[in-house]
Amino acid sequence: MVYKIALDLEGTIADIHTTFSKKIIESYRVNFSVEDINAWNWGEKVKSLGLSIQDCLDIRKNIWLQELESIPFTDETVRETIYVLTKKYKVDIVTAIEKEAEDSARNWLSHNSINHLNLVFHNDKEELDYDLFIDDKPSLASKLPYDKLIVYDRPWNRYLNSQRVYQLEEVVKKIDEQEI
Ligand SMILES: [Mg+2]
Numbered sequence: 001m002v003y004k005i006a007l008d009l010e011g012t013i014a015d016i017h018t019t020f021s022k023k024i025i026e027s028y029r030v031n032f033s034v035e036d037i038n039a040w041n042w043g044e045k046v047k048s049l050g051l052s053i054q055d056c057l058d059i060r061k062n063i064w065l066q067e068l069e070s071i072p073f074t075d076e077t078v079r080e081t082i083y084v085l086t087k088k089y090k091v092d093i094v095t096a097i098e099k100e101a102e103d104s105a106r107n108w109l110s111h112n113s114i115n116h117l118n119l120v121f122h123n124d125k126e127e128l129d130y131d132l133f134i135d136d137k138p139s140l141a142s143k144l145p146y147d148k149l150i151v152y153d154r155p156w157n158r159y160l161n162s163q164r165v166y167q168l169e170e171v172v173k174k175i176d177e178q179e180i
Pocket of ligand 1: 008009011012135137
């Protein structure tokens with residue numbers, strides 16, 4: 001049986017939060033970084049600037065719709081790690097991105113030359129049949145068995161007691177250790 005991996009897009013390989021942070025700096029003339037987004041609801045700092053959760057979601061969506069080229073990889077090992085993983089495993093990009101941004105997700109993968117991967121849109125990822133999920137979303141930790149989730153370290157998931165990587169390349173070793 002081929003070992004199947006669901007690799008998340010936003011926050012795991014596509015660093016929309018860095019682009020988001022740049023927008024906040026430009027618009028509000030404040031110091032702001034991804035570290036300030038310290039909760040899944042975008043954290044206290046954006047709130048203190050008068051931004052609601054919906055405002056943040058809108059900023060984020062507009063980045064996808066209007067300037068996806070500005071979204072970097074989350075770390076410098078992403079491209080190579082995807083290459084390494086796909087040689088050995090079945091890797092799909094699995095994302096819960098909204099309908100409106102589906103084309104942007106596709107285009108971002110093309111723009112970064114990783115459009116050879118299947119792109120799967122699904123809201124409740126835990127329902128899907130994968131051996132491993134690599135994701136930054138905190139709520140998955142309570143829905144998946146410990147060994148089925150590797151959390152990509154982000155400020156909004158640091159409280160989780162899950163398997164964790166700080167750079168994508170670290171998943172290769174973790175999978176080697178646990179693969180049956
Ligand atoms: Mg994500």
